Amino acid sequence: MKNLVSIADLSREDALYLLDNAQQLAQVNDREVKKLPALRGKTVVNLFYENSTRTRISFEIAATRLSADVINFSAATSSLSKGESLKDTAQTLEALGADAIVVRHPMSGAAHQLAHRDWINASIINAGDGSHEHPTQALLDALTMRQLVGSNDDLAGLKVLIVGDIRHSRVARSNVLLLSKLGASVQVAGPATLVPAGFEKMGATISNSFEDSLEQQPDVVMMLRVQRERMQGHYMPSEREYTQNWSLSGKRLAMLKKDAHILHPGPMNRGFEISSEAADDPRAAILKQVSNGVAVRMAVLHELLAGERS
Amino acid sequence: MIVLKSVSLFGEKQTDISIADGIVVSLEPTSEKGIDCSGLVALPGLVDLHTHLRQPGFEASETVLSGSKSGVAGGYTALFAMANTNPVADSASVVEQVLTLGEAAGLLQVQPIGAVTKGLAGAELAGLGGMARSRAKVRVFSDDGMCVFDPALMLQALTFVKSMGGVIAQHAQEPRLTEGAQMNDSDLATELGLTGWPSVAEESIIARDALLAEKTGARLHICHLTTAGAVDVIRWAKKRGIQITAEVTPHHLMLTEELVRSYDPVYKVNPPLRSAEDTAALREALVDGTIDIVGTDHAPHSIEKKDCEWENAAFGMVGLEHAASVVQKVMLEGGRNWRDIAQVMSSKPAEIGGLTNQGRLDVDTEANITLIDPSATRTVTSQTHSASTNNPFAGVALPGAVVHTLFRGNFSFKDGEVVEK
Numbered sequence: 101m102k103n104l105v106s107i108a109d110l111s112r113e114d115a116l117y118l119l120d121n122a123q124q125l126a127q128v129n130d131r132e133v134k135k136l137p138a139l140r141g142k143t144v145v146n147l148f149y150e151n152s153t154r155t156r157i158s159f160e161i162a163a164t165r166l167s168a169d170v171i172n173f174s175a176a177t178s179s180l181s182k183g184e185s186l187k188d189t190a191q192t193l194e195a196l197g198a199d200a201i202v203v204r205h206p207m208s209g210a211a212h213q214l215a216h217r218d219w220i221n222a223s224i225i226n227a228g229d230g231s232h233e234h235p236t237q238a239l240l241d242a243l244t245m246r247q248l249v250g251s252n253d254d255l256a257g258l259k260v261l262i263v264g265d266i267r268h269s270r271v272a273r274s275n276v277l278l279l280s281k282l283g284a285s286v287q288v289a290g291p292a293t294l295v296p297a298g299f300e301k302m303g304a305t306i307s308n309s310f311e312d313s314l315e316q317q318p319d320v321v322m323m324l325r326v327q328r329e330r331m332q333g334h335y336m337p338s339e340r341e342y343t344q345n346w347s348l349s350g351k352r353l354a355m356l357k358k359d360a361h362i363l364h365p366g367p368m369n370r371g372f373e374i375s376s377e378a379a380d381d382p383r384a385a386i387l388k389q390v391s392n393g394v395a396v397r398m399a400v401l402h403e404l405l406a407g408e409r410s
Numbered sequence: 411m412i413v414l415k416s417v418s419l420f421g422e423k424q425t426d427i428s429i430a431d432g433i434v435v436s437l438e439p440t441s442e443k444g445i446d447c448s449g450l451v452a453l454p455g456l457v458d459l460h461t462h463l464r465q466p467g468f469e470a471s472e473t474v475l476s477g478s479k480s481g482v483a484g485g486y487t488a489l490f491a492m493a494n495t496n497p498v499a500d501s502a503s504v505v506e507q508v509l510t511l512g513e514a515a516g517l518l519q520v521q522p523i524g525a526v527t528k529g530l531a532g533a534e535l536a537g538l539g540g541m542a543r544s545r546a547k548v549r550v551f552s553d554d555g556m557c558v559f560d561p562a563l564m565l566q567a568l569t570f571v572k573s574m575g576g577v578i579a580q581h582a583q584e585p586r587l588t589e590g591a592q593m594n595d596s597d598l599a600t601e602l603g604l605t606g607w608p609s610v611a612e613e614s615i616i617a618r619d620a621l622l623a624e625k626t627g628a629r630l631h632i633c634h635l636t637t638a639g640a641v642d643v644i645r646w647a648k649k650r651g652i653q654i655t656a657e658v659t660p661h662h663l664m665l666t667e668e669l670v671r672s673y674d675p676v677y678k679v680n681p682p683l684r685s686a687e688d689t690a691a692l693r694e695a696l697v698d699g700t701i702d703i704v705g706t707d708h709a710p711h712s713i714e715k716k717d718c719e720w721e722n723a724a725f726g727m728v729g730l731e732h733a734a735s736v737v738q739k740v741m742l743e744g745g746r747n748w749r750d751i752a753q754v755m756s757s758k759p760a761e762i763g764g765l766t767n768q769g770r771l772d773v774d775t776e777a778n779i780t781l782i783d784p785s786a787t788r789t790v791t792s793q794t795h796s797a798s799t800n801n802p803f804a805g806v807a808l809p810g811a812v813v814h815t816l817f818r819g820n821f822s823f824k825d826g827e828v829v830e831k
Contacts (some may be wrong), residue, residue, distance in 0.1 A: 185718050
C-alpha cells in the first residue's frame, strides 16, 4: 500500500489488516516506554491547509512513537488569493526529504491529486479533504467499535446510526464506506436538506427522523460535529430547530439500548449536537476514539512506510 | 485559379471545385490540373459560434493568432469570439480591436461577439447599438461565462437586439442554484464531496428566456445545452413557434461526469459534464435536429489554471481541433450524412450569427472550404496549435482528419500544416 486517500481504495482484507495491526500497536500506548524504532530515519510531514490541532497532534504522536521525524507545515489556501500552489508545496516538501505527507485540505480531491498526478513520489495520507473523505477517522471508529463489541474480525450485523450534517461530512462518507465493507448496517440521519440521496448508493440507508432511527435500536450512535453557521439559512431555519430535532438530548439518550455506544469525532459542541448528559454518559466512547486514533495512524504510517505487504 | 480535384462534395458526388479571385466559379468536373483531393469530403468552411480567443487580456492562454491557427487546423473559416476578455468586449472600441486582430492574423474570419451587459456584470446593458454600428457589425450578443439572470434586463436586451436583427446567446445558469457548484449534481457528486450543479439551474433559465423571446418576438440562442431536460424545453419552445436555437459542445456529446472521479481539472467545465443519459439525449437531439448547431466553447487556459486543486481550477476545455471528428462520429453513427454535418457546423451557425458570406459551398459564393479525410483515424494530443493544452480528449482515438482549409480562396491549412499569412 503506497497511499491512503480513500476508503474506497481499500479491500475488506486491507481494512482488517490495518485494524489488526492497530490493535497490536494500541498496546504500545500502555507501555512505559511508548516508542518503537520501526520508522527511524523516515520523515513525515503534516501538511495542514486547515486548522485541526487534534488530528495533527494525533498524527504527530503516531509518527513519533514509530521514531519517525515529524515536520509540521501549516499553509493557507483560498480560491481567490493563492500563494504557492499545492504542487509546488508538495514538490518542495519532497525535495526536503519527506517520505510521507499527511495532508488536510479544505478542498475535496486534494489528497487524491497529490497521490495520482505525478507531482511527487512520497506516500500520501489523507487527513481529511473537503467534504470527501477522512479515512483514518473511519478506521479509528471501526477499531473502537470492534473493541466495544469484542470482535477481532469484521462488524457483521452491527447497526450503526450516523447523525448530523451528512452532506458536508467527510467523516460520514468514510464511515459509510468502511462500515458497510465490514458488514455493518449503516443508517445516516439528518434533516432532508443535509442528507443527499447519493448516500444510498454508497451503502447506507437514509432517515429523516432521529426518533424513527432510535426506535430501530442501533448498537452505535455516532453524532457528527455540526457547523453552527450552516444551521441557519437555506439548510435549516434556525439553530434551535436543529437542536430540537437532531441533538442527542437527555430524552433521546433514554431511548438508547443499555449496551449501545455513543461516538463523536470531536471536537464536540456540547449543548448543540450533543447534550452534556450524552457526552458524559458511560456509554460514550469518545476518549477511546481519541486514543485509538494514535494506534490507527501508527498502523497506517507503518504500512505505507515500512509495510512488507504489497 | 485553384482547382480542387476529385473532391467528394458534401460526401456525395465526386467532382472538382474551381476557385478564382476567392470565389467558387465551378463545381463541375474540369480538364484543368489541380490539387488531388480524392477521398476527401468537401464542406463549406466550418463556423464556430462559440470560441474564447482570450485576447485582449489573457494572452498567456490564447491569442487571436494562436486561436486562428487552431481554428484552421480544425477546419474553421469563421470564429465568433466571445466577449469575456479584459477589457470586456462591451464597447465598439474593444470589438473593433478584436476584429482588427483577426484581420491581421488573416487565417479565418474573426467575428466579435458583444457583451450584453457592461463588464458582464449583469446590471446594465452594454453599448449594444454602438457595437452593432461599429466596423465589427456585431449581431451576436452574449455574457457567456455569466448568465444574464435578471429577467427584466433580459427582456430589454431581447427587445433591443431584435431591432438590430441580432440574437442573444444565453449562457443558461441560474446563479443562486449554482453557488460554489463544481460538477453535475448527482450521486457521484455526493460521493466525491463536490458541490452539485443541478440540471434545473440550466433548464429554468432556458424556459424563462424562451417565454421572454416569445413575448418580444426576438431571436434567442441557447449556448451549450447539457441536460436531457434542456432538450425537452427546447423541443417545447420550438413547437410553440418561439425563435429559439440551441447549441451543444463536442465534449458534452461524448464525455460524462464519470471522468471527474480523477479530480483532474482538465475535466472541469462550465456547464459541467453530465450523466451518460444526458449525453445520449444530447446526441439524439443533435441527430433529430432539436439541437441546431455544434459550438466548441473552445476555452483555453494556461497550465497553472489546471495544475491545481479541482476547486481552484478554471472552468473550460479547448475544442477547435477535434470538434469535426466528434461530430462526424455522432452524426454518422446516428444515421445522418455529411450534408447534415455541414448544416450543424457551418450553414446554421453562420445563419444564426448573420454571416452571409459563410456557410455555403456553391457557385458564386466565397471560397471558404474545409476538406476532410473521413477514413482517417487519429489519437488526439494535448499539444495542438492552441496556446493551451487543456484538452479532455487527449489520448482518445477519433475518426476523420481535416486535411485542407481554404479561407476566401487561399489555403489557410494545407496538408495538415497551417499556412501563415
